[in-house]
Amino acid sequence: MTSPRILIVDDEADLRELLEITLLKMGLDVDSADSIGKAREYLAQTEYAMVLTDMRLPDGVGIELVREVSGNYKNTLVAVITAFGSADNAVAALKAGAFDYLSKPVALDQLRQMVQSALRINKSDELAHPEHAATAVSRLVGESAVMRDLRAQIVRLARSMAPVAITGESGSGKELAARDIHAHSARADKPFIAVNCGAIPEALMEAEFFGYRKGAFTGAADDRDGFFQAANGGTLMLDEVADLPLAMQVKLLRAIQERRVRKVGATVEEPVDVRLISATHQNLAECVEKGKFRQDLYYRLNVIELRLPPLRERLDDIGLLAEGILARLAPRGSRAAISAQALDALKSYPFPGNVRELENILERALAFANDGVIEVADLALKQVGAPVAPETLRTAPSEPAIGESAAVPQSKPERATHAPAPAQPALAEDLPHSLPEHLDNVEREIIRRALAKTRFNRTQAAELLGISFRQLRYRMQRLSIHEPE
Template identity: 70%
Template sequence: MSARSPRVLVVDDEADLRELLELTLLKMGLDVDSAATLAEARALLAGAEYQLVLTDMRLPDGLGLELVREIAATCKNTPVAVVTAFGSADNAVVALKAGAFDYISKPVALDQLRVMVQSALRLNAEPAPGQPPAAPPPASRLRGESAVIQALRAQIARLARSMAPIAINGESGSGKELAAREIHAQSSRAGKPFIAVNCGAIPEALMEAEFFGYRKGAFTGAADERDGFFQAANGGTLMLDEVADLPLAMQVKLLRAIQERRVRKIGATAEEPVDVRIISATHKNLAQCVEQGSFRQDLFYRLNVIELSLPPLRERLDDLEVLTGAILERLGTFEHKVALGPGVLEALRGYSFPGNVRELENILERALAFADDGVIGVGDLSLKGARMAEPTAPPPSAVAAAVPAAPAAAVPPLPQALPSSLPDYLIQVERDIILRALAQTQFNRTQAAQLLGISFRQLRYQMQKLNIQEPDA
C-alpha cells in the first residue's frame, strides 16, 4: 500500500459491520485503522493523522457524538461521518449540528458509502505528483468589504466543508441564491451540478413529476422517461428556493426523499439512490409557518440543520459603492462606459432599499435608460422617500406660482367642426400641453413632469414618442 494513500479511521463496536467497512475502504485504495470503543479511537487519533473518521453513534463507552465534537474542536480539517441506526433521523440531525461532515444509515448501502467517502476525501485532497496545483478559487459572488459581509464569507467557507442541509434566511433580493452558489462552489461538490428550484413557481399538480421525474407512460402525455430535480442534481447541490410555498402533501414526500436519500419516479416500482446536498431558502419565517400549521415541523428540523442569515442592504451600506460599480460594469460595454453623476451615491445611501441588491440593480438599469451619454444623475434614479443629495424640485403648486401662466389660447380650443382624425387631434393636444409645461419650466423635465402630474419616466417616454426635443442652447 502506498504511503501516500489517504488514511481512514473506522470506529464501530459491531465486528461484522466494522469488517465490511474496512474491506470496502481497502478496495478503494485507502489505508484503514479500526477501533471498537471511544478510548481506542482517541488513542489512534493521538498518534496519527486521518483524512476521514467514520464512527457509529452508539459505542460501549459513550456516544460517537462525543468524538464528533472532539475532532471538530481539535482536528478541524478532519471530516467525521456518523453511522446511524435505521429510521433515527433525529440522531443524524444532532450529529450534523455538532459538526459532522455527513451521515449514513444502517443497513449501510455500499454505493452510498463510497460516494460519501470520495466526497470527504476531496475536501483536503492534494494534487498527485506531476499534476499542476489546484486553481485558486474564483472571486466571491458576494461583493463587499463591510464587516457583516466578511463574516458571512467566513461562515460560508466553514459551511462548505459539510454536507449538512443549510437553511438560508433573508429578505427578498438579499442574495440567497448567490450565497447558495457560493457554498456549492467552495464545497467538494463544485464539479457537480447546482440546481436551483423556485418552489412557489411550480403548479401543485406537477410538483411530484418535477422533483422526482416519471417513467414513460406513467400518465397521459408522458411520452418519454424524464428525470426530476433530484436526479439532475445528483452528486451536487439542490437549492429549494421559497421552500415555505410547498404544499403539505409535497412536504411529506420531500421529507422522505431527504431522509432516505432515495426517490421514486412516477410510474416506477423501485426507488433509486440520489446523492444531493439540500440548501433551502425563504424570505418567510419558517418557525412561524410551523406554528401556523402551514409547514411540517419534522421537515423544518430536517432542513434547518444549519442556519445562514443574510443581511439586508440597508445594514451594509458601506458596500454600496462596490456593488454599484460591479452592477454598472455589467450593464456597460467597452464602447459605452457607465458613470455616476455628482450626488448619486449620496442619494442611494439615503434610500432604504426594501428590495435589497436586486432593487439596486433595477434602479441602476432603469436609470441608465434615462441617462444622458451614459452618466446617471440623481433625477434618473426615480427614488421614492430617499434623502436627495441635490436640491429637490419645488412642489407643483410652487412651480405654478413662480412661473407665469400661459394664456388660455396656448391650449388648442375645441374646433367648431369635428376633426377629421380624432387620434391625430389628441396627439396634437398632448404635444402642445407638454410643450407648454416645458416652456414654463425652461425645459426642466423634472419640474415639467410634476406640473403635469406624471412621472419623469412617463414624460421622457411621451417626449420620445412625440419627437419633442430640447432646443439647442
C-alpha cells in the same frame, strides 16, 4: 505517495469488517477501533483524512467523538453511522460538526460516494491557501464587516454536507449565497440546480422533483429525470421552500432521509447524492407553529442557518454594488457612471427591495441619464430623491427647474412659503395628509401648465422646465398626464 487513512469506530465486528474491505478496495489505508477510548489512542498517534463512527458505542456516544474531532483535528472530517429511522441523531451529529452521515443498514454505494466527497474536500483544502480561503472569488459583493463575515461563513459551510437554510428578505441574494456555497465545495464541478418551489403547480410537483416513467400519466411520452436526478452529485437549492404544499413536504422528507427517490410510475427507488440548500423570505419557525410547514422537515432542512443581511444594514457597499451593476448594464463600448450626489441619495434610501431593487433603479436611471452619467433626478426615488423636485418648484413657480431641483436629496425637506418663516411652529392642519401625493399633485400641475403654454409640444415644454425630453416623458407616464383628445 501514501494513501489517505480512514479510522472506523464501531463495536460490531461484522460491520467493521465490511467497511474495512470496502475502503481497502478503494485503495485506502484503514484502522479500526471498537470504542471511543481506542479511537482516541489512534487519533493521538496518526493523522486521518476521515473518521467514520457509530453513534452508539460501549463507552459513550459517537457525538462526543464528533465534537472532539471537529474541535481538535481541523484537517480530519468526521461522519457518523446512525440506526435506521434515527433522523434526530443524524441532525444532532451534523449540528455538532459532522461532515455527513450514513443510515443502517449501510449502503456500500453511499459509503463510497461519501468517502470520495470527503477526500475531494481534503484535497481542495490542501490546494487552497488558508489565508485566502475567505477571500476566494464570490458572487456576493461588498467589503463591509457583515459581508466579510458572511463570506467566511460560506467557506466553512462548504466543507460540510449538512443541509443549509438561507434566510433573508426578498432580493437580498439568497441564490447567490447558495451558488457560492456550491462553488467553494468539493461538488463545484457537479450540477447546481435551483428550484422555485412556489412556481410549480401542485399537481406536477412529484413528477418535477422525482421524475417519471414513460406512460405514468397522460402526456408522459418518455422517461424523464426530476430535479433530484439532475442535481445528482451536486447541489439542489429549494428556493421559497415555505411554499411547498404539505403533501409534497412528506415526500420530500422521505427523499432527504433515505437519499433515494422513486419516479412517478416506477416500482423501485434509486439512490441520489445531493447537497440540499433551502431558502425562504418567510419565517419557517412561525410557519411550523401555524401548521403550514412540517416540523420534522423543518429540522431536517434547518441544520445550519445562514442569514443574509438586508441592504440597509450594509449601505457602505452600495458604491461597489452600483459599480458592478452599471458595468453589466452599460451597452458595449459606452460608459456608465453615477454622480456623487446620486450615490449619496442611494445611501439614504431604505431599499425595501434590497439589491434587486437597486438593480431596477439603476437600470431605469441609466435609460434616462445624459451621456451615461446618472444624476439624482434620473433615480426617481420615491422618498429620497425625486419628490424633492416639486417642493423646490413651489418656492419659485415662475422659474421651474425640475431637473436641477431633484438633485437635492430630500432627507429633511423645508416647507416653502411665500412669506418669512413664522416664529411659531406650523399647526398640524397646515400639513398635507400625504406628502408624496401632495408633491405629485404640485409637479403634475406645473407640467400641465408648461404643456398648455407650448400647446402640448413636449420638446418645448421640457426646455421651458429645464429638463430633458426623456425626463419629461418619464414624469408624464408616472403622473398619468396625457394629451387631450
